[in-house]
Amino acid sequence: MPTDFEKSVYEILKKIPKGKVITYKAIARKLGKKSSYRAVGNALNKNPYGYFAISSEAIGNRRSSIRGDLACHRVIKSNGEVGGFAHGTKRKIKMLEKEGIKIEEGKVDLKKFEFDL
DNA sequence: CATATGACACTAT
């Protein structure tokens, strides 16, 4: 069972559009808990949705047993590095690139790809 | 209640 904190994290994640990313720190800030960025990562790591549940558009895809539309792979570190991923960082990178997000020197240009602010 | 853990962030080297 997801805790309230975890659910609040997932709710914010639903708002991130394809082609954009958000940082763990920004999510924490949006929750009004600017220092909980680390806990945000924990919540995502335990997320009950599969990594393939990348977006609403993926619903219907034969490979996905969609249970939601959380784009967990769109959450990266505040310094632009991709960060971790429960199903492999390599996979996370591929998914991001597939959405048009460029990763150079292992980093994403937040100026260009960060959603909101 | 006390410790340990980790998809992080910052600062100081």
Next chain:
DNA sequence: AATAGTGCCATAT
């Protein structure tokens, strides 16, 4: 630029 140490916070045990 790269590394190491410190701080943080929700959960698990």
